[in-house]
Amino acid sequence: MVYDRRTVRPRPLPLALVLAAGLSAQTHSSPGGSTPVDFRRDILPVLADRCFRCHGPDAKARKAKLRLDTFAGATAERDGRRALVPGDPAASAMVARLRHADPSKRMPPARSKQTVTEREIARIEEWIRNGGAYAAHWDDTPPRRSAERRGVEGDLPAARVLGAHRTFHLGGLDLYPASATQTDS
Numbered sequence: 001m002v003y004d005r006r007t008v009r010p011r012p013l014p015l016a017l018v019l020a021a022g023l024s025a026q027t028h029s030s031p032g033g034s035t036p037v038d039f040r041r042d043i044l045p046v047l048a049d050r051c052f053r054c055h056g057p058d059a060k061a062r063k064a065k066l067r068l069d070t071f072a073g074a075t076a077e078r079d080g081r082r083a084l085v086p087g088d089p090a091a092s093a094m095v096a097r098l099r100h101a102d103p104s105k106r107m108p109p110a111r112s113k114q115t116v117t118e119r120e121i122a123r124i125e126e127w128i129r130n131g132g133a134y135a136a137h138w139d140d141t142p143p144r145r146s147a148e149r150r151g152v153e154g155d156l157p158a159a160r161v162l163g164a165h166r167t168f169h170l171g172g173l174d175l176y177p178a179s180a181t182q183t184d185s
């Protein structure tokens with residue numbers, strides 16, 4: 001076959017192809033972005049805004065006895081299911097509910113008037129695939145600093161890690177019960 005430079009001109013690769021190539025090359029990469037999924041930046045705000053009202057620290061408001069603001073709560077086995085199965089988004093009930101075809105099963109419930117976008121769901125899946133840790137991404141911090149920060153934040157429930165500037169319309173409630181557990185692995 002003759003390669004004729006005058007007629008066959010190399011064209012820039014479509015952006016989608018470039019992104020796809022980047023994704024397959026980097027296991028910690030995320031769909032639609034070049035930066036790794038970060039729990040605190042990408043996942044926690046979504047869960048806090050759209051899930052914690054019913055699956056958060058307030059035991060009285062909690063639905064289905066499911067707590068998603070702690071790693072322990074999210075990974076607890078319930079009737080053979082777990083909301084979060086680290087490393088396995090397809091087995092994680094929270095992903096199934098976020099994508100559920102039946103609107104009466106989909107989370108968050110329609111009556112909450114809130115939705116989670118396809119892009120946000122894709123990030124949640126990527127986060128779960130990467131282990132579903134309830135902590136910041138420590139990979140880029142020196143080990144010593146990482147250990148110090150772990151000591152400060154590693155045992156706190158997600159709400160506290162998010163920072164005092166955020167509230168979840170749970171005024172007056174104890175956001176940080178001593179029973180809450182969290183892990184970053």
Ligand code: HEC
Nearest residue numbers: 050051054063064066078083093094097105107108109112
């Ligand atoms: C307005 C309250 C409300 C909000 C907000 C809400 N949920 Fe739910 N959730 C419920 C109720 C009620 C149930 C139990 C009924 C059912 O299974 O559909 C439930 C059930 C679930 C279950 C199934 C639990 C099991 O073991 O079967 C999962 C998983 C879940 N929610 C995930 C989420 C996620 C993820 C979010 C945020 C994106 C969310 N929910 C937001 C009310 C809520």
